Each structure stands twice: as structure tokens, then as C-alpha cells.
Amino acid sequence: MTTAVTIPRSGGNGERSAVAAAGRSVTKAYGAGETRVVALDTVDVDIARGKFTAIMGPSGSGKSTLMHCLAGLDTVTSGRIWVGDSEITGMKDKKLTQLRRDKIGFIFQSFNLLPTLNAAENITLPMDIAGRKVDREWFDRVVETVGLAGRLKHRPTQLSGGQQQRVAVARALAARPEIIFGDEPTGNLDSRAGAEVLGFLRRSVDDLGQTIVMVTHDPVAASYADRVLYLADGRIVDEMANPTADSVLERMKSFDGRGRTS
């Protein structure tokens, strides 16, 4: 049986659809023959616009793969992916690169800051590369919200881990992307710096209407999200709305090592 592909659309009068990114029957396999690994197995997913979504699941369950496929950083074996109203599966490289540049922000665990640039220059780098004018008012608001106003002239080596990660967060936000993806963005931070960054991500959703997707192993980090998706063996096996650290922890306990309900 085939299911019709339905993906929520904007009304055509400038109104934006409620879905910032979507995947239908997304399958991603690596290798072939005996070494073939199915990292994603016919996944259907909708990422709500203006919401904070966390992706959890055991190591190897496909979290990073799902995020990379949704962000157009990796191609799918089969299935379809949309970012906003644009289908990215089958898109030509040049157009995809442009879409990634204009519509998607990334926060990696390792920050990915350029050591020779100061904080302000790191934040505006993607826009400078794209030849886009920096909206100063927005830049100031983002910098103020992340609490970096006094650190803009500092280089990454002169900043703490938490501050560097906040620069990476500000860089992702400054370009006003449709959607921000973070792969364990607080994984390298101590709990205080992690809480600062997570609090900021939460505020950017509440106050600035940002859409965020974050992979995390940490129930406390997941509790900042509006919704948690649980992956196991390349499938979405569960989800939870309005998570708390306790409810996420309870849910994790009810899965065995491979993520199945025991």
C-alpha cells in the first residue's frame, strides 16, 4: 500500500506553513552487501515551525544521520525531504548549497569557530561569505540575548568553552535561518555553561520565533524542548510533548539498550 505524500503547505498569501522541515519515507543506507547498514529506515517526520525539537536515542540509532539528511548535508537513499516549501531531495548541488547557506544554521559540538577572527567576525562570517548585509539591529539583539556584548572583540582562544559555544549559537541565529540544527550543541560544556546555552536556545524560540532541532543524550537538555523524538535502529519509535528531565529519564529507562520497550 502506498500512502499519499501530504506535506502541509503555506496558504499562498505569504503565510508560512507550520512545518519548517519534513521527511517522508526517508531511508539512508551506508555500504552494500554484507556491510550494508540501514541508518534510517522509512522515517516520516515533521519539524514544527517556531518550536524546539529534541532528538534522542541510543548511540548509532541514526540521530546525526537524520539531522544531516534534513539539513541537506547528506543525501538520502530513498524518500523525500523538504525545508520550508522547498523539496531538497533531487535538488541540484548549487541550489542546495545556496539553500543551506540562506535557510539553515548549524551548531556543532566542536563550535567550528575560526581562531583568527574575533567573536563578532565569527558571528557575521556566513553572511559575509554570502555577501549579505548584516542587520545591525538584529545582530545587537542576538548578541545581547546570548550575553556576549562585552566579548565581541575577543578571539575564540580568549573565550571560555561556554562563551565559544554562545558565539556558535549567535552565528547560527544572526543570519535568521528558517531552522537551526544542533548536534549535541552542549555536549562539550559543563552543566552551568550548558544551561546558559540551552536557556538561550529556548529564549530564541520563545522570543524570536526560531525553529530549533537538537540532538542530545541528556534528559536535562531535552527538557528545554517542546517535543522529544526517540530514535531506535533508524526508526522513530516514540515521541513526547512538553518533556521534563524526569519524564525523559523515565522514558529512557523503559527502553532497553537497543531502544525497544522492555
Ligand SMILES: Nc1ncnc2c1ncn2[C@@H]1O[C@H](COP(=O)(O)OP(=O)(O)OP(=O)(O)O)[C@@H](O)[C@H]1O
Ligand atoms: N559514513 C558512514 N558510513 C557507514 N556507516 C555509517 C556512516 N555514518 C553513520 N553510519 C552508521 O549509521 C548508523 C547511524 O549513525 P549515526 O551517526 O546517525 O548515529 P547517532 O544516533 O548519531 O549516534 P551517536 O549518538 O553515537 O552520535 C550507525 O550504525 C553508524 O555506524
Ligand SMILES: [Mg+2]
Ligand atoms: Mg551522532
